[in-house]
Every structure is written in structure tokens, then in C-alpha cells.
Amino acid sequence: MAAENSRGRAGAELDDMQPLIGHEDANTEDEEEDVLQLRGYLDRSKKFRFRRNVFVLAGIAVLVVAIIVSAHFWKKHRRTLRILQVTTQEPHFFPEHKPKRVQIKYGPMKVPGHGHHDGMKNFKLKDVAPPCRGCMIVWMHAGLEFMHGGEAEPKHGMWLHHTVLQNNARPAAKGCWDGNKEKEGKKERFFASGNEKTVADLGVNGTEKVGYWFGEKDHMSMSTELMNMNKESQTAVLTLTFEYIPYQPHDFSSTTPIWMDIGGCHSSVPVPSDRSLFEVESPVWTSTINGRIATVLGHLHDGGERLSLHRDSKEVCEIKAVYGMKNEFEHHEPGMDMSHITSMSTCNDAGRLTVGEEWMLKAHYNLDKYEPMLNGHGQPEPIMGIDIMYVIKD
């Protein structure tokens, strides 16, 4: 049976082959036609293989481009800063509330030498781990250290241009003037510091039951700009120190930060080309809130002497810049050995804020007395004038 089947299959195969065997008997025309058909088939096959190769190569090219683009995107948008270290320190205020003090180090921040972008680099981080959640922050301070240790100061040719902390979960209580209209929608900036490294002592040395409430759903982002006057790139670490009470004591008030800025919506203002002694006024802000001003912090650039805050044209707070540190680093450029702002005073007696009052900030600059920061062409860098009023709303 098996033999018959086998033979049967063999027979069928033989029948299938008959046309091919018969082909040997075909005339020349048929042969030529077959050759032409075969050539056509080979041509089509070649074309097919060519197209297939083109598709494969195109696919590989698209894949390579996609990898390059996504790597670039990742590099650009990845978290360039990491928390390098969290150190617990001894708290200073309100011991009855079991406060905590932590110092967080963010980095590394590599800043190019002065020949590139004038040695300035901005580091932005959208989602920064806050020091705590559901906590009352009573004290904040920023600092800058070298990656390998030691404070980074102007005398090393490396310093903190500024750092700003923003609460992305809260809209700012005050809009900003963009040149045409009051613009809403900015998020609440609750801390800023330049090389003056002013302490935001909201609890006023433990005498005022005041802080900044950082809720469970609040969200912190950071923008840090560093300055490097050295020829070589330098790598630094931003340190932020916070003291906080890990809950809301019933008798504590949370402050609302009000950001007053000579630049309106844009903090940087060009230096007037025709004067070295000048004042720059902020747009007037008509208060929309009632409350008491707990404390005011200020920020100026080198060349600035003082900030004055005005309520209905009357000065209610003066913040003075203190100059000290000289640039004594090794590789300084000629004309760069200038002194820098090392501290700024604060105001704890600015009084109250009432709906309808007109508020304005003035930055007073004297570039004859204090040399401003210069760019690579020897021209003054843009200046700033900022006050943050911490207001306890009624």
C-alpha cells in the first residue's frame, strides 16, 4: 500500500514535469519568448530587490535619525540636576514644634569658561524634590559650592548669579506688566537669591509665627544661573537650606510672596547707554490684597546701590547692597578685578498692604562707584532689581 502511494506520488510529479520536459521540444520563438520572460522576471526581481534594499536602508536611516533626535531631546530635557546630598542640620527656631533643618545639594552644574556665553549658564529644573510637603518653611538660604568642595565665591571667579524657586501648583497673587497689559498666569515664585545670599528669615529669628506653607500637592521648580569668570569651565553645586515645621501649627500664618520687578514680566533690564548714575522704576502695581508685610528681600546686580519700595509714592522699605569681595582669582581678564555685592539688607517694618494702593519699586544704580558685570565685549550685562514682599493676608 505504502509502495503504491509512493509510486502514485512519483507518477504525479512526473506528470507535473511533463510541460517542462515538453519545453525542450518547443520551437525557437517559444524559447526566445521564454528567455524574454525570464529576463523580464529577472529584471522585475532585480527591481524588487533594489526597492526592498532602498526601503530597508530608508528604514535604517529613519531609525538612526529617530535615535539621534530622541538622544538630543533627552539630553536637552533630562533632569540635568540631581539631588547629590541631603544633610540634616540642627534646627534653630521654634523648638516646641520639633522643626527640621535640611541642606540639599543640587548638581552637578558645569559652567563654561568666560569665553563661552560670557561664562554664564542657566540650569532649569521643572520638578525638584522639595525639602518637605505639608510643612511650614520658616527659613531659606541658598549657597554655591565647588563640586570638589569649598564655597564658590567671586574671588574664585565663580558665583551664584541667581536662583529662583517657584511653586508650580499656585498662581502668583500678583500679575506682571508686560509692557502693554497686566499679565496673569505666572506661578508663585517663593524664593530668590543672588550672590548676596540673603536669608529668607520668615520667622524673623523665631520671633514671628510666620512661614511659607508648602502643601501636599505643591510642586517646586528651580531656575539657577551661574557665572564663571575663569578661562576654564567649572563645576559647582547649589546648596539650599530650609528650616521647617513638619505640620501647620494652628497659630502660624503662611505668607503670600509678592514679586516686584523693575523689568515687569522680564527681570533683566538693559543698562542705559548714556548714564552711569540712574534709577529704574518698576511698573506700578495696584494692590489687590490686604495684609501685613512680614519681611522683604531684595536682589540687585553689581553696580546697584539700593532698592526702594514705594507705597502711594512714599518710600516704605530700603534695601542696601553691601560690596566686599574682590575678584582675586588667578586668570582674571584685565578690567575684571571689581568688587561684588556680598550681602543685602532686609526690611521687617514695611507695614501693611491695602487694596487699591499703588506700589512701585526703584533700583538705584551707580556704575561710577561700582563696576557692573561686563560681557565678553566689555559692555555691561543687563541689570536687575527685584523685591519679594512676604505678605500675611488678612
Ligand SMILES: [Cu+2]
Ligand atoms: Cu539677577
